[in-house]
Structures are given as C-alpha cells and as structure tokens.
Amino acid sequence: MKKTYINGLGCISAQKTFDTIFLEEAELNEDDIILPLKAPVYKDFIPPVAIRRMAKGVKNGIVASTLALRVAHLETVDAIITGTGMGCIEDSEKFLKAILDNDEQFLTPTSFIQSTHNTVGGQIALGLQCKAYNLTYVNGSVSFESALFDAKMKIEEGEASSILVGGIDETSDYTMSLFKLAGFIKEENQGPYSVLEATTNGVVFGEGATFFALENEAKENTIAEILDLEILNKLDVSEVEDKIISFLALNNFELKDVDAVVLGYNGDVDSDSYYKNLSNTTFVNTPQVYYKHLSGEYDTASAFGLWVGSKIIQTQNIPDIVKLNALDKPAYKTILLYNQRNGNDHSFTLISSC
Amino acid sequence: MEALKQELKSKIIEVLNLEDIAIADINDDDALFGDGLGLDSIDALELIVMLDKDYGIKLVDPKEGKTIFKSIETMAAYISENRVK
Amino acid sequence: MYKGVAITGMGIISSIGNSVEENYNALLNSQIGITTIENIATVHADVIKVGEIKKTNQELIEELQLGEDNNFSRTAMLGTIAAKQAVKNAGITLINEYRTGLISATSVGGMDMTERYYHEYFDNPEVVKYISSHNAGDNTDKIASELGLKGMVTTISTACSSAANAIMLGARLIKSGKLDRVIVGGTDALSKFTINGFKTLMILSEDYNKPFDNERTGLNLGEAAAYLVLESDELVKKENKKVLARVSGYGNANDAFHQTASSENGDGAFLAMEKAFKIAQLQPEQIDYINVHGTATPNNDLSEGRAIVRLFGENKVPDFSSTKPFTGHTLAAAAAIEAVYSVLAIQNNVVFPNLNFKTPMEEFSLVPQTTLKHATIEHVLSNSFGFGGNCSTLIFSKSE
Numbered sequence: 001m002k003k004t005y006i007n008g009l010g011c012i013s014a015q016k017t018f019d020t021i022f023l024e025e026a027e028l029n030e031d032d033i034i035l036p037l038k039a040p041v042y043k044d045f046i047p048p049v050a051i052r053r054m055a056k057g058v059k060n061g062i063v064a065s066t067l068a069l070r071v072a073h074l075e076t077v078d079a080i081i082t083g084t085g086m087g088c089i090e091d092s093e094k095f096l097k098a099i100l101d102n103d104e105q106f107l108t109p110t111s112f113i114q115s116t117h118n119t120v121g122g123q124i125a126l127g128l129q130c131k132a133y134n135l136t137y138v139n140g141s142v143s144f145e146s147a148l149f150d151a152k153m154k155i156e157e158g159e160a161s162s163i164l165v166g167g168i169d170e171t172s173d174y175t176m177s178l179f180k181l182a183g184f185i186k187e188e189n190q191g192p193y194s195v196l197e198a199t200t201n202g203v204v205f206g207e208g209a210t211f212f213a214l215e216n217e218a219k220e221n222t223i224a225e226i227l228d229l230e231i232l233n234k235l236d237v238s239e240v241e242d243k244i245i246s247f248l249a250l251n252n253f254e255l256k257d258v259d260a261v262v263l264g265y266n267g268d269v270d271s272d273s274y275y276k277n278l279s280n281t282t283f284v285n286t287p288q289v290y291y292k293h294l295s296g297e298y299d300t301a302s303a304f305g306l307w308v309g310s311k312i313i314q315t316q317n318i319p320d321i322v323k324l325n326a327l328d329k330p331a332y333k334t335i336l337l338y339n340q341r342n343g344n345d346h347s348f349t350l351i352s353s354c
Numbered sequence: 355m356e357a358l359k360q361e362l363k364s365k366i367i368e369v370l371n372l373e374d375i376a377i378a379d380i381n382d383d384d385a386l387f388g389d390g391l392g393l394d395s396i397d398a399l400e401l402i403v404m405l406d407k408d409y410g411i412k413l414v415d416p417k418e419g420k421t422i423f424k425s426i427e428t429m430a431a432y433i434s435e436n437r438v439k
Numbered sequence: 440m441y442k443g444v445a446i447t448g449m450g451i452i453s454s455i456g457n458s459v460e461e462n463y464n465a466l467l468n469s470q471i472g473i474t475t476i477e478n479i480a481t482v483h484a485d486v487i488k489v490g491e492i493k494k495t496n497q498e499l500i501e502e503l504q505l506g507e508d509n510n511f512s513r514t515a516m517l518g519t520i521a522a523k524q525a526v527k528n529a530g531i532t533l534i535n536e537y538r539t540g541l542i543s544a545t546s547v548g549g550m551d552m553t554e555r556y557y558h559e560y561f562d563n564p565e566v567v568k569y570i571s572s573h574n575a576g577d578n579t580d581k582i583a584s585e586l587g588l589k590g591m592v593t594t595i596s597t598a599c600s601s602a603a604n605a606i607m608l609g610a611r612l613i614k615s616g617k618l619d620r621v622i623v624g625g626t627d628a629l630s631k632f633t634i635n636g637f638k639t640l641m642i643l644s645e646d647y648n649k650p651f652d653n654e655r656t657g658l659n660l661g662e663a664a665a666y667l668v669l670e671s672d673e674l675v676k677k678e679n680k681k682v683l684a685r686v687s688g689y690g691n692a693n694d695a696f697h698q699t700a701s702s703e704n705g706d707g708a709f710l711a712m713e714k715a716f717k718i719a720q721l722q723p724e725q726i727d728y729i730n731v732h733g734t735a736t737p738n739n740d741l742s743e744g745r746a747i748v749r750l751f752g753e754n755k756v757p758d759f760s761s762t763k764p765f766t767g768h769t770l771a772a773a774a775a776i777e778a779v780y781s782v783l784a785i786q787n788n789v790v791f792p793n794l795n796f797k798t799p800m801e802e803f804s805l806v807p808q809t810t811l812k813h814a815t816i817e818h819v820l821s822n823s824f825g826f827g828g829n830c831s832t833l834i835f836s837k838s839e
Contacts, residue, residue: 085575087596104482106403106407108369112635113699116546118827122693125693126695126828131694135829136827138596140574140576140580146593184571232590299576395697399639399641402641
C-alpha cells in the first residue's frame with residue numbers, strides 16, 4: 001500500500017505564513033475577536049480577467065494551492081480535494097441580502113455562483129485545467145480532515161500519485177455579527193482574549209486557506225508523512241484518552257512514542273475541557289503545541305494546525321509562541337494532532353518525519 | 355447616442371469589475387466577448403440584468419444577448435430602439 | 440466483473456412520495472410531483488413550477504416528534520426522515536454495533552431558515568437558535584444524532600453531483616475495509632436562495648421540464664432526501680442480509696471548462712463514465728438503462744448527450760431516461776433519489792419513462808424511453824453533474 005507524503009505547503013492566515021520560515025514574524029493579537037488574514041498580492045498569482053469575480057476564499061485558495069504546488073515542484077495533480085465549513089460566505093450573504101432587499105428582482109449570478117461550497121475546488125481545477133477527481137467536504141470541524149482522509153485513501157487505492165488538499169474559510173460581516181449574537185464569538189471589549197486563560201464560552205474567530213501537495217513518494221523536498229487519520233462524530237471527554245491509545249496502537253505506537261501533540265484549544269471553556277485532561281495527564285510529559293491563538297478558530301483552522309505540525313517536523317523546532325509547556329525533545333519524529341469543537345467532529349491525525 | 359455609448363462603457367467597467375480597463379480603452383466596435391474584451395457567458399447574464407434594471411428591457415432567452423452585446427455600437431443601437439426608461 | 444458493494448436498505452422522501460413504495464408507484468403510474476410552490480413565499484410563485492414535498496415544516500416536526508426547542512432546518516428534517524427509513528429497511532437495530540458511518544450530501548444546508556430569519560435575528564431571541572443550523576455539517580450532525588450514530592460522519596457538497604460522491608465515498612470506505620457499514624445519500628430543501636440563483640442563470644423553466652427535447656426550456660427545482668445503506672460482504676453474510684442491488688462502479692472527474700456551464704463535448708461527463716466502467720470492469724454494451732442527469736437545460740442535455748454518444752456510440756445507446764420530470768432537480772439530493780430509482784429499476788426489471796419528451800434534439804439522434812418499459816435490467820448507469828465542473832457517474836448492478 002502506497003504511503004502519503006506532504007511534499008508541499010501553502011498557507012494564508014492571520015499570520016505571515018508565506019515568504020517566511022516558521023512563524024518567526026508571528027504576532028499575538030489578544031485584543032480583537034476576529035482575526036483577519038494577511039492577504040497576499042493576489043495579482044502576482046491570478047490573471048486580472050479571472051480575479052475580478054473571485055470571492056476572497058477563492059483567491060486565497062488559489063494562492064495557497066499555487067504555493068503548495070510550487071514547493072512540491074508539481075505542475076498539476078491527480079486529484080483536488082477541498083474542505084470548507086461555510087464556503088465563500090461573503091458572496092452567500094451578498095446574494096441573500098440582494099434577494100431579500102430587492103424583493104427578488106434584478107439579481108445577478110456572480111455572487112450566487114461564488115456561494116456554492118465547491119467553488120474553490122472548481123476554480124482551482126479551472127485554473128490548472130485539471131480534469132481529475134475533484135471533491136469538496138463541508139462538515140464543520142472535520143471538513144479539512146475529511147478531505148485529507150479521502151486523499152490518503154486515494155493514494156492507498158493507487159488511484160492518484162499526487163493530490164492537492166486544502167481547507168478554506170472566510171469571515172464576513174453579517175455572519176460574524178450573527179455568530180456574536182449567538183454567542184459563538186466572544187463578547188466585544190472583554191479582552192485580552194487569552195486562549196489558555198479563558199473562563200467563558202465563545203471563541204476568537206479567524207479565516208484562512210491552507211493547502212498541502214501530497215504525493216505517494218518521498219522526495220528530497222518531502223516535509224512529513226501522514227501515517228493515519230481518524231474522524232469521529234461524537235465522544236465524551238472521558239473517552240478521548242482511550243480513543244487516542246487505540247488509534248496509536250493501530251499504528252504500532254504508544255503514548256510515549258509521541259514527540260509532540262498539537263491540540264485545538266480555542267478559548268471556549270467547554271470545548272477546551274476535551275484538551276485539558278490530555279494536557280494535564282495523558283500528555284503531561286510530552287511537548288504540547290497550540291495554534292488557534294494565532295489563526296483564530298474557524299471550521300478549517302485545523303488545516304493551519306497541520307501546517308504547524310508539518311513545520312515542526314520540517315524545522316525540528318517548536319517556536320515559543322505555540323508552546324503549551326516548557327518540554328523539548330531532541331528530535332520531533334512523530335506528532336499527533338487532535339481537534340474537535342464543542343464535543344463534535346473529532347479528528348486524530350498522526351504525522352511523522354521520514 | 356454618443357452619450358449612451360460612454361455611459362455603457364462606464365457601466366460595463368463597473369458592473370463587470372474591469373478594474374484595469376479605462377473608458378478610453380474600449381472602442382465602439384471592439385468585440386466585447388471572445389478575443390476582444392474577453393467577456394464570457396456569466397458577464398452576458400450580468401449585462402442582461404443591467405438592461406432590465408437600467409433601461410427596462412427584458413430579455414427572455416440568453417441567446418438574444420449574443421447579437422445585442424457584440425460591441426458597444428450594437429448595444430447602444432439596441433438600447434436606444436427598445437428602452438422604456 | 441467487479442461484484443460491487445452491497446446495498447441493504449433504502450429510504451426516500453420526494454415530491455412523488457414519502458417512501459420507496461410511494462415513489463415506485465408514482466414512477467409506474469406517471470404521477471408527477473411538479474406543482475406551484477406553496478411552502479415558500481416568493482414573487483416567482485406564479486411563474487415557476489417546483490417539485491415540492493407537500494408537508495409544512497410543522498408537519499415534519501410532528502412526524503419526527505422533535506421538541507419545541509428544536510432547531511432543525513427543513514433540509515435536516517427531510518434527511519432524517521429518509522435516513523431513518525433506510526436504516527429500518529436494512530434491519531439495523533444497534534447502529535453502533537459495527538463500524539458505521541454517515542456520508543451525507545447537501546448544497547443549501549440550513550439556508551431555508553437563514554433566509555427566513557435573516558433580518559429577524561436581532562429582534563427575535565426565539566429564532567437565534569437557527570443561526571447554527573445554517574452550516575451544512577450541522578444538518579448531517581443532526582441526522583447522525585437522530586440515528587444515534589457516533590462514528591465517522593461527514594458531508595459532501597459538489598453542487599448537483601453531491602450525493603453521487605457521497606455514495607462513491609461510502610462504497611470506497613467499505614471496499615477498503617475502513618468501515619463495515621455506511622449510510623450514504625443526500626438532502627436538499629427548496630429555498631428562495633436556490634430558486635433565485637437558478638433564475639439569475641436563466642435556466643429555470645416556466646413549463647414542465649422536458650429533458651432531451653429540442654424545445655426544452657430549462658429545469659424545475661425540487662426538494663428531496665434519499666439514503667442507501669451499504670454493507671460489507673462479511674456483514675451481509677454474518678447477518679444474512681438481503682442485498683437489494685450493488686454499487687459496482689463509480690467515477691468522478693472535473694470538466695474544468697466553466698464555473699457553471701458544461702463543455703460542448705462533455706469532457707467531464709465522458710471521463711466520469713469512463714472511470715466508472717473501469718472500476719465496475721464492465722463494457723458500455725452491458726448497461727441496460729441509463730438514468731441520465733437530464734436536467735432539461737439546453738446546455739446540460741447537449742453536453743451529456745454528446746458524452747453518451749462518444750462513449751456508447753450513437754446507435755448503441757441503451758434505453759435512457761431522466762426522471763427529473765417527476766421530481767424536479769433536487770440538487771445535492773438528486774443522485775441519491777436517482778440511485779433509489781436505479782435500484783428499483785434493477786429489482787423490478789423496468790425502465791422509467793422520460794416524460795414530456797416530443798421532439799428529438801437536432802444535434803444527435805438520441806431518443807429517450809418515453810413510456811414505461813419492462814425489460815431485464817442487470818446494470819444501470821446514473822449520471823450527476825454540477826456547477827464547478829463536478830461530474831460523477833455511478834453504476835448499479837443486480838446482486839447474484
């Protein structure tokens with residue numbers, strides 16, 4: 001069975017994650033409840049006639065996927081698989097608002113077209129003229145992992161030797177205001193919003209596009225190998241440790257073999273209860289990493305988490321800004337990532353150096 | 355007619371987000387679709403809505419757009435003949 | 440020939456019936472579900488025709504016995520009804536007994552509630568609960584919760600081909616041994632959002648849709664949900680399950696031509712069909728019936744027809760029909776309801792009619808089957824294509 005290697009990365013996030021090595025210019029923002037992404041110069045990547053109708057998510061997806069392909073020295077791929085929680089919500093909002101405010105008259109198609117969840121994957125395919133397998137997953141916090149799971153399966157089936165897989169989500173004014181109203185986002189003017197010290201519900205929201213170029217061969221530029229991935233809809237806090245032990249066992253690993261664990265702490269006191277137990281007992285002797293204080297929380301923030309995990313393996317270094325504890329290891333060979341949101345949509349991802 | 359042509363050029367640039375194009379860049383007989391300005395079928399649908407909204411002209415079949423939107427010249431001629439506002 | 444993944448249960452709710460039996464009877468008796476819209480207030484109500492399920496949200500809430508404080512979108516309710524039927528039909532009592540997953544498809548998710556309360560949210564605390572139901576994944580989570588399913592759950596959204604991809608993923612999960620049992624399908628409720636979206640693309644017909652007719656004028660939108668239960672052969676044997684039919688082939692390709700339109704020669708459609716044949720290890724002449732995507736838009740039927748001609752040969756195309764004149768185009772659910780119809784065609788050896796067809800298209804000599812036809816059906820090919828160039832094909836086969 002063929003193995004799955006990460007041979008390219010591209011990340012557009014609230015941090016400077018392109019044209020940098022690994023978060024050396026990262027800035028902690030604990031004052032805002034929404035972290036906008038640092039936009040690249042789109043025109044360097046996308047022709048003007050194509051760019052004029054593109055949603056923010058589409059542009060970021062195209063840039064991030066282009067970067068990942070460049071790093072992997074790939075021109076095209078055998079599959080494009082994306083994950084997004086909400087799709088290009090700015091355009092969804094724009095179209096819906098036009099329907100409601102103009103009494104369903106004088107509507108134009110552009111924002112409707114950009115609002116479909118698969119528009120990023122479709123437009124990447126269009127740009128690359130890639131007629132291969134193309135799929136989009138939209139399941140909350142496992143949207144990206146579903147895409148990754150599919151990609152790994154495709155490689156194992158021998159149906160693809162190179163795959164672009166990515167997670168994309170964007171913020172938009174009205175949806176963010178609704179999320180504030182519903183309490184999903186923290187209340188304004190209550191900062192600093194420290195992810196680790198949180199005592200309230202709600203999160204600091206973010207957006208981003210993170211792509212990985214996967215191949216079935218290790219090359220000179222290989223960053224990490226994806227060993228395994230598991231997705232589960234529901235778990236109780238008390239079931240997580242056993243689940244991790246059995247997941248590791250399936251791959252012939254024990255807890256002590258994990259060189260670092262990347263946890264999806266998001267500053268929501270209930271959601272984080274799933275990680276606290278792991279931090280305090282299961283992985284008390286393991287270097288621990290968190291990242292949503294840098295990216296903000298969104299449905300595909302865990303793709304940023306995998307970017308962090310991959311970078312740790314690539315650079316063999318954990319930047320202080322993502323360290324949860326003071327532990328170090330001489331080498332980072334095997335890394336476990338765990339993410340969930342409010343007890344739903346759990347994912348376990350195991351990566352290693354090769 | 356000349357004023358209508360200028361108006362159409364500016365509207366097309368605005369409605370279709372043609373940021374890099376100025377009114378002076380579009381000649382009256384330039385092809386709007388295909389090799390000329392490079393517009394496509396989605397742009398045609400946007401222009402059909404513009405005809406309806408700004409000039410009260412309702413097209414039922416998107417195919418009609420093909421001849422009407424050939425150039426600024428043909429668009430202006432069609433609008434001045436059929437406009438109700 | 441590859442024998443395929445066993446289908447052991449089906450459930451469906453559409454504008455032509457609230458169960459598999461009701462849908463089958465409607466298909467046999469040419470009872471269409473295309474009517475004037477009743478459940479959504481839209482300015483287009485007098486102009487458009489839709490495949491609407493004639494149950495109000497309140498009726499659906501009662502049917503599912505949901506509490507007063509529930510925040511189910513219509514999409515989630517329709518999905519729950521169909522998924523429960525499928526699980527029951529497969530004789531499943533303990534859902535987490537084996538490694539069981541749910542792969543659902545949707546394009547609108549909870550848009551029906553979002554558009555209803557969009558401007559009301561800030562004034563009415565009672566409707567704030569619906570903010571979280573907008574997310575596509577929330578709809579699938581609710582179906583999983585109603586089934587009591589805790590395992591792998593995910594959602595696919597590739598516009599109008601979504602459910603075909605859900606069925607494909609399910610089959611791959613069983614084939615690779617990653618899961619023992621997967622519930623696969625899709626659900627989409629009608630919404631103002633999609634009605635107006637398709638209207639801006641000028642592909643909504645004011646008439647009854649007539650696929651593959653030279654005078655076709657576009658599609659009628661519909662709403663529906665359907666799910667299949669797929670199980671591993673080990674489980675089928677162990678539990679002595681009845682196999683309704685098998686998923687023997689699947690293929691997915693991208694047309695990479697245009698954001699909404701299909702290419703002139705149907706490249707994506709051709710590639711998807713070609714891949715499905717490869718997986719099924721079947722030849723085109725072994726197909727007895729094609730349930731075409733056949734939306735009745737000028738663009739789809741031409742592109743799909745050309746792809747079929749390329750693959751089968753113009754004079755060797757088997758019986759084919761679009762069932763969208765019955766149900767309308769149910770978007771992300773379409774491939775799931777058409778999967779149920781494909782299985783019914785195999786079980787009952789019948790080809791369903793392509794209603795409303797009169798005049799062959801000028802571009803080729805393809806003529807769909809316009810009346811109900813009884814014939815031995817071993818293999819059915821079902822196409823589904825969507826915006827974003829997403830093209831998928833499934834092949835269903837009789838179980839030995």
